[in-house]
Amino acid sequence: MRRSASDYAAYLLTRRLQSQRELEEKLARKKYDPEEIASVITRFKEVGLIDDQRFAKSYVADKLEFARRGRWRISLELRKKGISKELIDEFVGSIEPEEELRVARELLKGRQRAWANLDPQKRYVRAVGLLSRRGFSGNIIRQVLAKD
Numbered sequence: 269m270r271r272s273a274s275d276y277a278a279y280l281l282t283r284r285l286q287s288q289r290e291l292e293e294k295l296a297r298k299k300y301d302p303e304e305i306a307s308v309i310t311r312f313k314e315v316g317l318i319d320d321q322r323f324a325k326s327y328v329a330d331k332l333e334f335a336r337r338g339r340w341r342i343s344l345e346l347r348k349k350g351i352s353k354e355l356i357d358e359f360v361g362s363i364e365p366e367e368e369l370r371v372a373r374e375l376l377k378g379r380q381r382a383w384a385n386l387d388p389q390k391r392y393v394r395a396v397g398l399l400s401r402r403g404f405s406g407n408i409i410r411q412v413l414a415k416d
Contacts, residue, residue, distance in 0.1 A: 273300040273308045278317075285323045288313070289350025324351050328359045332367065336375040339363055341403020365408070372404050372412045 271279070273295050280286055280294060288309060295305045312318040324346055331337045331345065339360050346356045376395055383391045392413065399409045 273298075273304045274311070276300070277308050277312060281312075281317055285326055286318070287320050287323050287349040287351055288318050291318060320351055321355055323349075324355045324359045327351075328363065332363060332371055336371050337402050338368060338372065338399070338404030338408060340405060341401075344403065368404065368408055369411055372399055372402075372408050375399070375402065376412060 276298060277291055277295060280291060286294075291312075292305055292309060295308065296302070309318065327346060327349075328342055331342045337345075342363075343356050343360050346360070347353075375398065379395070379398065383394060386394070395413060396409055399412065404412075
Protein backbone atom coordinates (compact mmCIF):
# COMPACT_ATOMS: atom_id res chain seq x y z
CA MET A 269 0.00 0.00 0.00
CA ARG A 270 1.32 3.40 -0.97
CA ARG A 271 1.74 6.14 1.65
CA SER A 272 -0.14 9.39 1.29
CA ALA A 273 1.86 12.43 0.25
CA SER A 274 1.38 13.84 3.75
CA ASP A 275 2.75 10.68 5.38
CA TYR A 276 5.72 10.56 3.02
CA ALA A 277 6.51 14.26 3.59
CA ALA A 278 6.28 13.74 7.36
CA TYR A 279 8.61 10.75 7.07
CA LEU A 280 11.15 12.83 5.12
CA LEU A 281 11.00 15.57 7.73
CA THR A 282 11.71 13.09 10.53
CA ARG A 283 14.97 12.20 8.83
CA ARG A 284 16.20 15.81 8.51
CA LEU A 285 14.97 19.33 7.89
CA GLN A 286 13.99 19.93 4.27
CA SER A 287 13.54 23.09 2.27
CA GLN A 288 10.18 23.63 0.62
CA ARG A 289 11.63 23.02 -2.83
CA GLU A 290 13.36 19.80 -1.74
CA LEU A 291 10.12 18.44 -0.33
CA GLU A 292 8.15 19.43 -3.43
CA GLU A 293 10.73 17.76 -5.70
CA LYS A 294 10.84 14.56 -3.65
CA LEU A 295 7.05 14.29 -3.62
CA ALA A 296 6.90 14.97 -7.37
CA ARG A 297 9.53 12.26 -8.03
CA LYS A 298 7.24 9.82 -6.22
CA LYS A 299 4.52 10.86 -8.68
CA TYR A 300 2.09 12.32 -6.17
CA ASP A 301 -0.65 14.50 -7.60
CA PRO A 302 0.50 18.15 -7.93
CA GLU A 303 -2.64 19.39 -6.16
CA GLU A 304 -1.99 16.99 -3.27
CA ILE A 305 1.63 18.18 -3.08
CA ALA A 306 0.54 21.82 -2.97
CA SER A 307 -1.97 21.01 -0.24
CA VAL A 308 0.62 19.17 1.88
CA ILE A 309 3.17 21.97 1.46
CA THR A 310 0.62 24.62 2.43
CA ARG A 311 -0.54 22.68 5.48
CA PHE A 312 3.01 21.87 6.62
CA LYS A 313 4.03 25.52 6.24
CA GLU A 314 1.04 26.65 8.29
CA VAL A 315 1.95 24.38 11.21
CA GLY A 316 5.67 25.20 10.96
CA LEU A 317 6.95 21.85 9.71
CA ILE A 318 8.39 23.56 6.64
CA ASP A 319 10.32 26.73 7.37
CA ASP A 320 12.99 27.77 4.87
CA GLN A 321 14.39 30.32 7.31
CA ARG A 322 14.94 27.70 10.02
CA PHE A 323 16.29 25.30 7.39
CA ALA A 324 18.81 27.84 6.04
CA LYS A 325 20.03 28.81 9.50
CA SER A 326 20.56 25.19 10.49
CA TYR A 327 22.14 24.29 7.15
CA VAL A 328 24.70 27.10 7.35
CA ALA A 329 25.70 26.15 10.89
CA ASP A 330 26.01 22.44 10.05
CA LYS A 331 27.94 22.88 6.83
CA LEU A 332 30.35 25.36 8.36
CA GLU A 333 31.08 23.38 11.50
CA PHE A 334 30.77 19.74 10.48
CA ALA A 335 31.28 19.62 6.71
CA ARG A 336 33.84 22.45 6.86
CA ARG A 337 32.67 24.36 3.84
CA GLY A 338 33.20 27.98 2.94
CA ARG A 339 30.69 30.72 2.22
CA TRP A 340 30.66 30.29 -1.53
CA ARG A 341 29.93 26.54 -1.42
CA ILE A 342 27.26 26.92 1.26
CA SER A 343 25.57 29.66 -0.80
CA LEU A 344 25.61 27.49 -3.91
CA GLU A 345 24.12 24.50 -2.08
CA LEU A 346 21.36 26.64 -0.55
CA ARG A 347 20.48 28.05 -3.99
CA LYS A 348 20.16 24.49 -5.30
CA LYS A 349 17.81 23.70 -2.43
CA GLY A 350 15.53 26.59 -3.41
CA ILE A 351 16.37 29.02 -0.63
CA SER A 352 15.76 32.67 -1.51
CA LYS A 353 18.68 34.99 -2.16
CA GLU A 354 17.59 37.16 0.78
CA LEU A 355 17.79 34.26 3.24
CA ILE A 356 21.11 33.11 1.78
CA ASP A 357 22.55 36.61 2.11
CA GLU A 358 21.25 36.88 5.66
CA PHE A 359 22.62 33.61 7.00
CA VAL A 360 25.75 33.18 4.92
CA GLY A 361 26.50 36.86 5.48
CA SER A 362 26.37 36.26 9.23
CA ILE A 363 29.42 33.97 9.05
CA GLU A 364 32.28 35.85 10.68
CA PRO A 365 35.50 35.90 8.63
CA GLU A 366 37.41 34.68 11.70
CA GLU A 367 35.07 31.70 11.98
CA GLU A 368 35.53 30.82 8.33
CA LEU A 369 39.29 31.15 8.74
CA ARG A 370 39.22 28.83 11.77
CA VAL A 371 37.21 26.23 9.84
CA ALA A 372 39.63 26.37 6.89
CA ARG A 373 42.61 25.90 9.23
CA GLU A 374 40.95 22.92 10.91
CA LEU A 375 40.25 21.37 7.52
CA LEU A 376 43.93 21.59 6.55
CA LYS A 377 45.07 20.41 9.97
CA GLY A 378 43.17 17.19 9.36
CA ARG A 379 45.20 16.59 6.21
CA GLN A 380 48.64 17.23 7.72
CA ARG A 381 49.46 13.59 8.46
CA ALA A 382 48.34 12.36 5.04
CA TRP A 383 50.35 15.06 3.28
CA ALA A 384 53.39 15.00 5.59
CA ASN A 385 55.74 13.29 3.12
CA LEU A 386 54.77 15.39 0.12
CA ASP A 387 56.96 18.00 -1.48
CA PRO A 388 56.02 21.46 -0.07
CA GLN A 389 54.90 22.68 -3.50
CA LYS A 390 52.64 19.66 -3.97
CA ARG A 391 51.26 20.13 -0.44
CA TYR A 392 50.51 23.78 -1.30
CA VAL A 393 48.73 22.84 -4.54
CA ARG A 394 46.63 20.22 -2.76
CA ALA A 395 45.74 22.67 0.00
CA VAL A 396 44.63 25.32 -2.50
CA GLY A 397 42.58 22.74 -4.41
CA LEU A 398 40.91 21.37 -1.30
CA LEU A 399 40.02 24.78 0.09
CA SER A 400 38.77 25.96 -3.30
CA ARG A 401 36.52 22.93 -3.76
CA ARG A 402 35.12 23.45 -0.29
CA GLY A 403 34.11 26.98 -1.24
CA PHE A 404 36.61 29.15 0.61
CA SER A 405 37.48 32.48 -0.97
CA GLY A 406 40.91 33.31 -2.34
CA ASN A 407 41.40 35.72 0.53
CA ILE A 408 40.72 33.02 3.16
CA ILE A 409 42.97 30.57 1.30
CA ARG A 410 45.83 33.11 1.21
CA GLN A 411 45.44 33.84 4.92
CA VAL A 412 45.43 30.16 5.88
CA LEU A 413 48.41 29.28 3.73
CA ALA A 414 50.41 32.34 4.82
CA LYS A 415 50.33 30.99 8.39
CA ASP A 416 51.56 27.51 7.43
